[in-house]
Amino acid sequence: MNHIIKEVTDTLFAEAKQHPDFKPGDNVTVSYKITEGNKERIQDFRGDVIQVNGVGVTTTFTVRKLSNGVGVERIFPLFSPFVDKIEVNKVGRVRRAKLYYQRNRKGKASRIQEKRVIATAANA
Amino acid sequence: MKGIIGKKVGMTSVFDNGKHLAVTVVQAGPCVITQVKTEETDGYNAVQLAFDEKKEKNTTKPLVGHFKKANTTPKRKVVEIRNFDLGGNLGDVLSADVFSVGEKISVVGISKGKGFQGVVKRHGFSGVGMGSHGQHDRQRAPGSVGASSDPSRVLKGLRMAGRMGGERVKVANLKVVQVLADKNIILVKGAVPGHNGSYVVIESL
Numbered sequence: 453m454n455h456i457i458k459e460v461t462d463t464l465f466a467e468a469k470q471h472p473d474f475k476p477g478d479n480v481t482v483s484y485k486i487t488e489g490n491k492e493r494i495q496d497f498r499g500d501v502i503q504v505n506g507v508g509v510t511t512t513f514t515v516r517k518l519s520n521g522v523g524v525e526r527i528f529p530l531f532s533p534f535v536d537k538i539e540v541n542k543v544g545r546v547r548r549a550k551l552y553y554q555r556n557r558k559g560k561a562s563r564i565q566e567k568r569v570i571a572t573a574a575n576a
Numbered sequence: 577m578k579g580i581i582g583k584k585v586g587m588t589s590v591f592d593n594g595k596h597l598a599v600t601v602v603q604a605g606p607c608v609i610t611q612v613k614t615e616e617t618d619g620y621n622a623v624q625l626a627f628d629e630k631k632e633k634n635t636t637k638p639l640v641g642h643f644k645k646a647n648t649t650p651k652r653k654v655v656e657i658r659n660f661d662l663g664g665n666l667g668d669v670l671s672a673d674v675f676s677v678g679e680k681i682s683v684v685g686i687s688k689g690k691g692f693q694g695v696v697k698r699h700g701f702s703g704v705g706m707g708s709h710g711q712h713d714r715q716r717a718p719g720s721v722g723a724s725s726d727p728s729r730v731l732k733g734l735r736m737a738g739r740m741g742g743e744r745v746k747v748a749n750l751k752v753v754q755v756l757a758d759k760n761i762i763l764v765k766g767a768v769p770g771h772n773g774s775y776v777v778i779e780s781l
């Protein structure tokens with residue numbers, strides 16, 4: 453990325469929320485702010501990250517879940533002010549950056565193997 | 577009319593009251609006023625702005641002298657803006673804060689060169705034939721270029737295939753999303769003409 457653009461976005465997004473690192477294959481819960489009229493509430497969306505797109509502040513990620521047997525995907529901009537919190541539930545072991553093959557799978561076949569992480573002081 | 581010379585840096589996005597906006601980052605200024613033209617001396621009112629440092633050894637002597645008059649170093653890009661509102665004297669420096677957030681602007685640049693293009697891309701023709709029913713090789717064709725024995729020639733100015741892009745383009749009604757005066761950066765909503773690193777002129781409407 454261009455260093456001037458990085459400088460600009462660094463100043464403009466200086467107060468943006470910091471989220472934990474996650475990768476495609478991870479299972480995450482995204483808490484998303486929804487405004488209805490003048491009321492604001494938070495809705496959780498839990499699923500597997502199937503792609504992370506873009507760099508810097510333009511990064512978006514797609515979360516896929518199965519809802520009553522129907523696949524539902526949502527794309528979130530990582531630095532959107534509506535993304536309240538991202539929680540990493542499981543770290544997955546996958547061999548691709550884009551998990552589009554998940555769209556053709558359901559049930560047992562769509563499970564993502566969990567990565568066993570040795571607990572150390574660094575990642576605890 | 578007010579204006580400033582800038583350089584297109586590239587695009588990114590910002591959030592504005594929850595709206596996700598695509599913006600172009602423009603390095604605008606500092607610009608130096610290198611000449612003030614007036615009705616009495618030149619027949620019209622204008623100022624000449626200069627932007628972007630250049631080495632003196634790469635500048636012709638007459639130009640070095642011209643910049644020296646304004647008490648400044650040689651610059652790469654020189655642009656004249658007519659009926660300049662902000663006044664200003666020879667040697668004054670303009671920075672990006674001549675524009676404020678929310679202001680409507682137009683941006684002038686040299687569009688990206690597209691090479692030799694057909695009429696569908698270059699002029700928005702819809703082509704001639706269908707994809708099926710035995711037709712082939714006509715989908716992006718220009719169609720008829722004129723009548724027969726009268727006038728026995730193709731009229732001048734008929735839109736045809738040819739070189740596209742690489743010409744001066746002005747986009748009006750763009751909006752200033754953010755001004756970072758200390759860095760001389762202006763964020764413009766939407767896209768502006770030209771490739772990254774090319775010069776653009778930001779003008780008030």
